[in-house]
Amino acid sequence: xxxxxKLAQVGRECVACGSCLRVCPRGAIHIRSGVTAxxxxxxxxxxxxxxxxxxxxxxxxxxxGAGE
Amino acid sequence: xxxxWYDYLWIAELSYWVLGLCNILFAWLGVLFxxxxxxxxxxxxxxxxxxxxxxxxxxxxxxxxxxxxxxxPPRFLRSYWFRGGFLAFFMVMFGLMLHSTYRVxxxxxxxxxxxxxxxxxxxxxxxxxxxxxxxxxxxAFGFFGVMMTSTVLGLLTMVLFRPRxxxxxxxxxxxxxxxxxxxxxKEDVTCGGKG
Ligand code: SF4
Ligand code: SF4
Ligand code: SF4
Numbered sequence: 001x002x003x004x005x006k007l008a009q010v011g012r013e014c015v016a017c018g019s020c021l022r023v024c025p026r027g028a029i030h031i032r033s034g035v036t037a038x039x040x041x042x043x044x045x046x047x048x049x050x051x052x053x054x055x056x057x058x059x060x061x062x063x064x065g066a067g068e
Numbered sequence: 069x070x071x072x073w074y075d076y077l078w079i080a081e082l083s084y085w086v087l088g089l090c091n092i093l094f095a096w097l098g099v100l101f102x103x104x105x106x107x108x109x110x111x112x113x114x115x116x117x118x119x120x121x122x123x124x125x126x127x128x129x130x131x132x133x134x135x136x137x138x139x140x141p142p143r144f145l146r147s148y149w150f151r152g153g154f155l156a157f158f159m160v161m162f163g164l165m166l167h168s169t170y171r172v173x174x175x176x177x178x179x180x181x182x183x184x185x186x187x188x189x190x191x192x193x194x195x196x197x198x199x200x201x202x203x204x205x206x207x208a209f210g211f212f213g214v215m216m217t218s219t220v221l222g223l224l225t226m227v228l229f230r231p232r233x234x235x236x237x238x239x240x241x242x243x244x245x246x247x248x249x250x251x252x253x254k255e256d257v258t259c260g261g262k263g
Contacts, residue, residue, distance in 0.1 A: 013146045016245050017235035018119030019129065034115035034248030055230040057140040 004064070006046025010037045011058035020050035020059065074121050078130060081123030085219075088212055092182075092195040093205070095212035102240065109244035113251040118241055125235055128222055132231020141229035141236065151242045158239040161186055165210035173203035180205075183213040185220060 008028075014036040020029050021037075028043035029050060037050075037059075051059040084101075087094035101124070105117035118125060132138075144150050172178055178197075181189040197205035222234030235241050 013148075015146065015151075015236050015241060016115045016118065016248070017125065017232060017241060018115065019125075019230075019232045019235065021119060022129070031115055031119050033113060033252045034109060034245060035252055052138070053230065053232075055141065055232040055234075056146040056236045057143075057230075058146065 004045040006048075006061050007041055007044050007064050008039050008046060008048070008050055009060050009062050010039060011056075011060070012036075013056055014058050015056050017055060019053050019055055023049045023053050025049065075126070077121055077123040078126035079123070081127045084123075084215075088215070092192060092208045092212055093197060093200060095208040095215065096204075098211055098215050101215075105240050105244050106247070109247040113248055115241070115244050115248060118235065118244060124219070124222065125232055128226050128234055129231045131223075132226045136226050136231045137228060138231070139229055141225065141233050145225075145229075145233065145236050151237050154237045155239045155242045162214060165214060166207075169203050169207040169210060172206040173201075178202040178206055180209065182209055182216060185217050 016031050016034055016036055018031055018037075021031065024044075025047065026043045026045055028040045028045075029037050030040070032038045041064075046061055046064075048061045051061055084094070084097060087097070105115075105122070108117045109115065168176075168179070180192050180195060180197075182192050183189055192209060195205075195209075197208070218234070218238070222238075225233035
């Protein structure tokens with residue numbers, strides 16, 4: 001599979017609710033110590049589903065390499 | 069993704085409402101929804117309750133699929149001051165509810181009303197609470213009001229913004245994340261000390 005050029009990034013104000021976990025088709029998200037969501041950059045394909053559902057609106061889809 | 073048993077806990081949330089509306093004394097069951105997440109965060113150091121087991125979060129997520137505008141919420145909603153302020157306000161109102169329970173325990177008359185959004189007293193005279201002590205009933209009325217208020221706010225912000233917008237400022241979510249942050253802070257200090 002071709003490597004996606006995009007990647008999800010989680011902002012500082014994540015509330016660790018876990019809404020994003022449920023929609024990620026790649027299982028690329030986990031909640032670290034109940035504090036914040038963390039994206040596995042190797043697994044993320046930048047589809048943006050997590051960003052659309054995030055109730056805190058803290059996920060942005062960025063180009064790989066740009067501030068990873 | 070294969071569904072697990074805990075993906076159906078939204079049914080527990082719905083059942084709570086059906087039972088509570090049939091008999092207000094079932095409101096007491098909601099105490100579980102308060103203690104379980106706190107215990108899980110304190111013992112496990114995680115938000116697994118929010119991430120996996122919370123029926124309310126699941127229900128908002130499900131209803132939101134059809135009913136939510138899915139618009140990004142205003143930024144202030146996720147700010148520390150708003151979340152902290154709302155938690156503080158919620159706790160003060162919770163304290164007042166406990167105080168009126170105590171007053172009834174000390175002999176004040178039972179008030180058969182459910183307070184919605186801290187302002188509106190809904191008459192609940194039809195409830196049959198004869199079989200328990202008046203303070204037990206008073207707590208049920210007060211607690212059902214707390215649950216109803218948070219549900220109404222949850223539904224409102226679900227429609228206006230994203231399905232689980234309530235989770236951004238839910239006092240339980242703020243508290244469990246706070247506990248996890250405290251625990252993490254301690255762990256970092258311990259590791260730093262060793263290193
Ligand atoms: S949905 Fe948003 S706020 Fe919730 S855990 Fe994921 S990134 Fe954090
Ligand atoms: S962008 Fe898509 S693949 Fe990447 S974490 Fe979000 S939902 Fe998962
Ligand atoms: S933030 Fe509140 S409503 Fe949302 S999942 Fe956690 S406990 Fe449930």
